[in-house]
Amino acid sequence: MKLLLTLLFLSTTTIFAQSILKGRVVEKNGKPIYLANVYIEGTYDGSTTDSLGNFTFETNERGAKTIKASVVGRPLYSKPIELPYKELLIIQLQGSENRLQEVSIQAGVLQANSSGKNTVMSPLDIVTTAGSMGNIISALATLPGAQVAGENGRLMVHGGDASETQTYINGIRVAQPYTASPNEVPVRGRFSPMLFKGVNFSTGGYSAEFGNALSSILALSTENTIEQPKTEISLSSVGLGLGHTLQWGKNSLTFNSNYTNLKPYSKIITPDIRWTKPYENASGELIYRHQFKKGFLNIYGAYNFENMGLYQSDINYEEPIPLKKKSNNSYANITYSQDLGNRWAFHSGVGIGYLTDKLHHSDIYLPNDEKSLHLKGTLRKTWKNSIKSIWGIEYFDNNYKEEYHRQELAYSYGYHSKMTSLFTETTFGLLPNLIGKIGLRGTTSNLQSKKTIEPRASLGYALNKYTQLSLAYGTFHQQAPSSFLKYDPQLDWLAARHYIANYFYEKGGHLLRLEAYHKTYDNLIKYNSQTARYDSQYDNNGNGKVKGFDVFYKNTSSVKNLQYWISYSYTDSKRNEANYPHTVTPSYVYKHSLFIVGKYWFASLRSQLSLTNSIVSGRNYNDPNQTNFMNGRTKGYNNLSMSWSFLYSQQKIIHFSVSNVLGASPIYGYQYADRPNTQGIYDRRAIVPTAKRFVFLGYFWTISKNEKDNQLDNL
Template sequence: MRYLIILLIVFPLLIKAQEISLKGRVMNKKNQPLSGVNIYISGSYDGAMSDSTGRYQFETALQGKQTLIFSLSGFKILQRELELKSDMEVNITLEPEAEMIEAVEIRAGQIQVGNKYNAVLSPLDIVTTAGSMGNIIAALEKLPGAQIAGEDGRLMVRGGDPSETQTLVNGIQVFQPYTPQANNMPVRGRFSPFLFKGTNFSTGGYGAEFGNALSGVLNLTTAQEIQEPKTELSFSTVGLGISNTQAWKDNSLSINLTYTNLTPYTKLISDRIDWLRPFQQASGEAIWRKKGKNSFLNLYATYSFEDFKFKDESVEFGQQVTTDIRNKNAYVNSTYTHSLANNWKIDVGAGLGYSNKDLGYHEYFIPNTQWGTHVKASIRKTAGLKWQWLMGAEHFYQKVDESFQIGESAAVDYGFKCNYGALFTEGNYQLIRGLSLSAGLRYINTLKSQQFVEPRASLGYLINKNHQVSFAYGHYHQEAPEFIAKFKQDLPWAFAKHYVFNYSWLQKGRLLRFEAYAKDYKGLYQYDTPSPQYQSQYAANGFGQVKGIDVFWKDNKSIPNLQYWISYSLTDASKKEAFYPVSVQPTYVAKHQFSIVAKYWISALRSQASITNTYGSGRTYFNPNEVKYPMSKTKGRNDVSVSWSYLLSQQKILFLSMTNVLGNEPIYGYQYRSTADSNGHYQSQAITPNAKHFIFVGFFWTISKNKKDNQLENL
């Protein structure tokens, strides 16, 4: 670890050579300027984007023979060989792709959120969705294949429980991506949207680089570019925040501080919770970026503290009980990229996570401490569109310590350690024109007598520039989740096999995406009590199958100023896991999920209006008063949320949002008492939201030299 830290910090500090200025103009065949063209020197990060007049300019310390690349979606990539000795002007003309078929843009199971041509959503889309409240996780629920249980808040993918989806930052695992959870109170994602410019959300069939996830991977990425200086202020009904970015030479530092306190809010708007100490959170994030001649370094760090206490009704005790939580969480992530000659690239990264949670519930005191590390290194080689190759290695370590104490009695200590390594390799090859194959292997050694080899493959065919199909297949293993592993160590890893078929139709401003999939499970975890406990008996002999279809339609073009998208998911899940004696639809899965999101820009009012309607069919629950299987089922839930963003000026925004405007009262399921009464009946309690609505009002102010810059993309 010491040598890795030295490599990350010392290696990028390169001596800056005398710089050469490159400038010019990019036009099309009709002699019209092209904006947004990506211009860069091959094998380096030196480059620029053309402006609205087609002009570009940047400086480089490179000299001698170099290759200047011009790239724009819909046009042929142009490479120009140069001899860099002094300042140069290079004017070029790009030719359209016309009927030329190049490489497959979409891999089955993978959803891109970013500024790429094949992106399902842009960063702006994902955080201006009504009902998301700036929570990246909540916004992802509006995508096909994703679900969030209302009483939980964590992301679930295609019939998998929340533990089956891993969250990463720049490819490095985050061990605690959510705020602390209390009884039937949904959590939030920990990360601020404005620090992340891209999202790779895989709902299945993902490549050999990622593992320890049976269902999905959410990889958040920071921009590999120096940020412009600015200050952002926010004031809202739940707290305040400030962020500042400073830049000097080839460095930038961004710091984001937020404080949330629900005390004023709970006094104005009541809910079913009897708050003794309303939710408070103080958090800070920082990211330092350094650009070298052929390298880029990201150092990200975050710390947060949460504190809350409340009373609510417990069916188990037949009275109100107190929940008291104090939590501290820290995470550090560093990634370094270095481009070598001949299109070789090295990536190294490391992450360290720490969490300390003190939970008081009724007469119980349950402190929990967690540590986690992830170290990763890889090397990549690219040969144009013909083939790309990746090879790497990584190591994970996690340690969880927990104890359980009743009153003044002696505490019972338990926990687990996880320690494993992995090797991975994958190549992408263009077999013939328009037909691409990705094939990879991942090898896992748990360092405790378990070893796995996981084949992964994806085949894609670009029918023409608008239509493409792809198929993905893969083997995936995952260790026992924390809520089981802390009671029973060394259980065999669970296994899933993925089959995913994708058809996509893309046209400027429109996208249709259809996927059909199947997952086969083995080694799912079971226990002999209604919930995992210290005394429970555990085994890894469960099994299951999930199959379904996902449909996504997005249209930015048909109606001026209107953007909308529609998603539908059919999830047919049958799993024998937990305490179920037979294979059933899991309690956390809705078989049908439908969302429609619409956003309309009203120029006369300088406003953006957004409305979201999300419907989920009924979920199963186990009723001990019934002896039949399958289990009982709740009614479906429907949520209509709205938001309004009003530009007081270009850099000052007033934002209003409200969830569940129709006032529906969904029931997520039921909790039952563990023992029956004298009549043999088990008393029950419905699991419902804490409040019918959540209302948010905020003011956001950006201060920067770029007078067009604002925080609309963060809302």
């Protein structure tokens, strides 16, 4: 049910006449609170208090809703109310609970949560961004520091490649977070955005609780609440979906299923792909929740089956090569949280993943399978008003096997990795406006002979209640990616150090985030062949440096019903890795990237228009016809995407979206022939998108006893 959340958020706006909600926000002693944010949860309806603590705003909402109020340095206020509310609403905010709520550390942190201060995006922002097509990864690409290569669709952060980012669900690692795809066809994130309440995206300097990632952590979290019964149905130009939630007592069971088949779509809008078996996908996700008296159990499962066949171009062959791929990807995790009393809390979890991939490439057959296991347990303690600590232990088991078959030739290779990590981290208030965080992580592995010790530290300082400065430093290690480790399991740890400085400002619907960083790499993988092969020689003699800065500005208040953000990143990456003869800018890095995202709600048309315009600079590539290595550069390009969502009725929505409206023709790079032609020239072919545009049309219907129910509660 891709894009379902994007559409269903519109159902929060009704066709009834507007009502006015008035009130006052005060302290416990009755003193008015200035510039408190008051809003109805899950909507854009809200206001900011004046100097006397008064607020007033119009709303179309009816029925049971939740009113929220927030101000820097105080706990979030939340109260259920029945709309329309004709009396004067008096909101009394509690005093500051402790110093740790007055200041937050923003360096390397991008939050997209349903509530809380200092978030650059809401979950709605993620799925209502034009061009994202309901894909979390594509939406995150509009944030500073993130890049997604058009030819593969994988997330890259601050000059690192895609293997340097790890994905977690409820604190448990997902070994295979992407769908399957042949070369030069972009993948998608496997998980539906409507299932997650919070998205924490790290651009570096992340917590000692996480490891085995050189650049970034993408942490997704589901809500610890019991869901209410509902049914969701979707029909679209590429498939159909069905979701249902059951609720009994303190239990709820939610499932979502989707089927995608590009065969009908390809007959109408022909992509630049010669399908022999148009892409087919059957997937499902399930969440079971149980509320104990002082604990919460969450069981999450996902399954993905993919099947495709096509002819793929290769400059080394006169005719396109037939390719077939079939993939089965299963993942499940179980997490349990328990309040132990006396400010102690316990959290544990286990995650299991199993992937089988069967690839036929001309006369070559490459089957592989990967089994992953993650066990984790943590204890948290709030010692007093200014100190919080966490201790944890986790175990990772990853077993990867691949076979190579070609005529009479057959052999297999792979690795079995076992890692154990211990970590601890303490956050403490140094001064009323200054907090610090110190963490330490240690890891041992059966494949690498030495242990890793990773110190992490960060500081946050509030200049005032609108402005914060923060710094972060950390040492990070990671095993070699499976594409190398399967050939040489004894490769050493890859290493990186992060230095980050951040400025954060938020006031009255305006948010500004500035970040500068410097990152160094050691022990990067080198090999002595044109491509990474089973018979290549590998070592850890590579290194690199990345420096840059990010700018993010978001405005939600200047024009009614309009929100927009501007994101710019400058990335200066230099690496000596792979088969590079010396240090150069890698071919996967954009030096400049600019995103402009805008969304406008047309009340009279019951519709939202969303536009995303991305502008990126060219990328380096190596031309073997020239003497200098990596001396070529592609042209930059501009990509404009749009979407239109129409509220047909309260629970029926029609959605239309188009990517690359202006028909840009980007070149991501070039593939050169392995050998020169008779004139001594290496021939080449351009690597371009498989389709100039993607057009999506969908119809979405929600069925529930509460006729105003919507998908917001699933975030």
